[in-house]
Amino acid sequence: MKTSIRTWIFAAAWAVTLPAFGQISDDVVRLGVINDQSGPFSALSGPGSALAVNMAVEDMRSQLGAIKVEVVVADHQNKPDIGLTIVKRWFDVDKVDAVLDIANSAVALGVQSLIKEKNKIAMYGPIGTTDLTGKQCAKTGFSWQHDSYALVSGPVRALTQSGLDTWYFVAADFAFGKNMVQEAKALVAANGGKTVGETYHPMNTSDYSSFLLQAQASDAKVVMFANGGAQLVNSIKQWKEFGMQDGAQRPVAALLTLSDVHAASLAVAQGLSATTAWYWDLNDDSRAFARRFFERFKAMPTESQASMYSAATHYLKAVVATQTDATDPVASHMRSTPVNDMYAKNAVLRADGKLMHDFLLITVKSPAESKEPWDYYRVDGVVAAKDAFAPESASDCPLINGAGSASK
Structure with a gap:
């Protein structure tokens, strides 16, 4: 057009x-x-x-x-x-x-x-x-x-090392979702955890029931949503509709934004864990x-x-x-x-x-914890830049240790 x-x-x-x-x-x-x-x-x-x-x-x-x-x-x-x-x-x-x-x-x-x-x-x-x-x-x-690594590195390390060591992924079926799952699975394994399944949904779907039911049936301790925006909001709303907020599985958002929480409401999004690059009330x-x-x-x-x-x-x-x-x-x-x-x-x-x-490890507050409009996050910790991003030594960027590298 x-x-x-x-x-x-x-x-x-x-x-x-x-x-x-x-x-x-x-x-x-x-x-x-x-x-x-x-x-x-x-x-x-x-x-x-x-x-x-x-x-x-x-x-x-x-x-x-x-x-x-x-x-x-x-x-x-x-x-x-x-x-x-x-x-x-x-x-x-x-x-x-x-x-x-x-x-x-x-x-x-x-x-x-x-x-x-x-x-x-x-x-x-x-x-x-x-x-x-x-x-x-x-x-x-x-x-x-x-990037995908920075978004998942904090939650994967913290949760896997705390005993939440089995993971299932519900992801968007395009470059972002696939890359996110790839990075997360590698980090889960590196931290002693196990991936028990993954499923990919179409970009414009509005019905996440089959994907959520597969996640529930997996008995994974953690379900990570590798999607964003309206996709994540609808996923979390249906997660609650299916009674999956009973605490048996920990929901984690690979990409969570303030606007997502606002659209979903605290009543729906409460307890959701994520990593964020910035928070307005910091x-x-x-x-x-x-x-x-x-x-x-x-x-x-x-x-x-x-x-x-x-x-x-x-x-x-x-x-x-x-x-x-x-x-x-x-x-x-x-x-x-x-x-x-x-x-x-x-x-x-x-x-x-x-x-x-640096990045922030956050958890979405409950309605009772929120003291004013847009007071949505509890900051649980800070992930230093050197820990948030994949090390330079692991990069396949030709600019690193090569001609034109800005680090020289």
Whole structure:
């Protein structure tokens, strides 16, 4: 459909009356936010991620001076062909300098190939596949939020070592779900546990009964849901409808977001365990950002939306520091400068493109535990970056210990 590749300009130029910098191509820095704007993952990132990027531009206004910034937004509908058509046009025709979010593993892998070909920058939000920073890594491709390993490493270690050592997986039948299960199964085995089964559901199903009944029949101590957004919400709602919240099996979400809990309600999601990259109520800095975001979006930001604020800010700081939007100097500055903001503290970009930041182990509160709206998580612990991500020595990224490695 023609409307599927339409682009919206959200942020206009700043300080347009001042002289433009000669090193800024077309006198404008253009950022493209592409994700699921209206489908099952739109609450996870969607319009909220676009708002977060625009907030970053606004907050950088005093530092940008005469540098103009535009933000364009598009919906890939979770279809790689649509997503790549948009991004290719952005690079070739619309002169977009960097893309953000993407929020779909299959689309992200295609974009990664494009940025290598076109020498552009991509900053990825909720992308699960470990191939993105593994065998398909790029010197200008940065994973800002998580990958499948980081999402499952904390819960798998903690639960398996506590005696919850048999696992069953209910997963989405596409790249994200399959990669998540692959990483989780390896970690379960490495920590002395056992996988007793797995089942994959179609992308757009609304009936999870057969998959849940298989999980129940497995007698696994832990059932991990390797899906997200509306898929996870519907899975958990039906989990409760089938009486599976009796405590016999521990539910774990491989990818849980604040918006999922809000959609499901605390009464349904209570007790669900997960790992998250960020939580709005963690500290004064996160709360300050979240309240500004809420004023405009009427919902607290998810970790994905917060990550895109951080990524856009870091990119624009590099543009200011280098006085150009040329890919190589901007990417080099991004790699050499730690990230310190409300999203991550003392985080660095590893050679494979991973932003090395800490994660939180959380459990969804019960309605009685929640003290105010959006007070959804109990933080049970912190997983240090070095433990959350797979070690660099295990990576198959050609940039590690090879020509062009940023770690040298």
